[in-house]
Amino acid sequence: MKTLRLILGDQLNAKHSWFHKNDKNIIYVLAEMRQETDYVKHHIQKVVAFFLSMRNFYSTILALGHQAVYFQITDPDNPQDLEKIIAACIQKYDIKKFEYLLPDEYRLDEQLKTICANLKIASGVFDTEHFYTTRHELSDFFEGKKLLLMENFYRTMRKKHHLLMDGSTPVGNQWNFDADNRKKYKGEVPVPSEKNFHKNASEVASQIQEAGIITFGNITETDFSWPTSREECLEVLDYFCRNLLKHFGDYEDAMHTDEKFLFHSRLSFAMNSKMLSPKEVLETVIAFYHKNESEISISQVEGFVRQILGWREYIRGIYWKEMPNYAQLNALENHNKLPNFFWTGKTKMNCMSHAINQSLDEAYAHHIQRLMVIGNFTLLTQINPDEVDAWYLGVYIDAIEWVEMPNTRGMSQYADGGIIATKPYVSSGSYINKMSNNCAKCHYNVKEKFGDKACPFNTLYWNFLDEKKEYFKGNQRMGMMLNLLKKMDPEELYKIKVKANAIIEDMDSL
């Protein structure tokens, strides 16, 4: 039976069982679509990376002997919309059956279900064979539980998938080495430069412009760094094992003004596009560790395994457990607007300037920059989580809603009222000072709370606690901070609040 099989831009899994054998009756379709480029304003590097990866994937499956069609964004016959593309292919190739892979986004899942319901031909859906867990495994795991603790889920996954296990004991006799993963980086060991592919992306960048797609952020078209084929992704993985793994855990939470990537893997795009599977990433990293145990400590490797087997799968499970309501949550009722400097990078706050300019230049910031600098700022200034979500979804190379939204709206903005985080990730400037060298050269003074030069994070932090004290009064983990707030000199608190309100009124003057 003549069958059409859809491959979405984040389903570039060449190892999928679909491709194990050739069948002349199967036609694969990949399409660059305005539907996907326009649902949010994306960073130019993100659109370039997806289009280049899709084009490479198309070449790969053709080389494997499969039949496939590809719509480029500027093709005159490209309908730019999923339903129309499927309809056009069904008619052109006299298709009798339509098949697709489970999308990871709720939006596309719903759309494809509707498309299939309206088709006059048979349809079928297959697993992407990418994740360790099924969509609803986390819901089943936490059934009847009030607290959805990542750590419990992670330990069960370690046992179930036999990763870093010695029989039933965790390797190193400890499940979690989080406490060892919080070093400040002071240049003790050199940071190898990132693996850069120095590709020429001018052609695709011009096509994006020609098509009229509105993007933001910066790109050096002739020196594009991201991996856009499976082979390149494997090179990034190998580079990580050989050069970065041995210090990954130590400096996982560190920030440094001279080092954009520190010891982070930069593998999120490779995995989120499914060019690499989390299984092959973890198996490769663990095998490398076992071969090099004299040089690499367990705390480096466990930290990495926890991010992928723990956080990545957990976040995906939360998304499918909570959608579609999750997208509307705004538990703290924050309604302020995002300042303009999120698009220009122009601010005198050194930490924000570095994190935002890096995001605009590289389409990348690491976890602590996203959580404890940018996200901390948007939460303290009580920005509407819809705006925060849209910015994060647009700016990062790895941002796909299933992983972006629970991290941003949930973990970082506490808009889910504590489904993911047991307390809000907010801090004054002292945390940023402890974990980075940003404060030393900042226009603002990290020791001050309300003067002209006071670090805005300090002013905003105490104001936030005061504004939200009713909401958090029953939260034990907030008890210590709320007690400190209670003991604060009322006059000092008054000055802080006046200053915080002035900041919130005019964030672009920061």
Ligand code: FAD
């Ligand atoms: P590394 O530090 O090398 O970590 C290795 C891998 O672990 C990552 O590639 C990623 O796949 C996984 N990982 C680590 N933390 C998380 C996490 N919290 N959730 C899911 N996977 C994780 N990650 C995305 O992939 N897409 C996003 O849109 C995204 N948005 C985020 C928004 C906020 C506010 C925060 C706090 C985090 C977000 N993350 C997101 C998680 C994390 O910041 C990125 O996965 C990481 O920075 C990617 O860089 P890396 O590959 O060098 O990661």
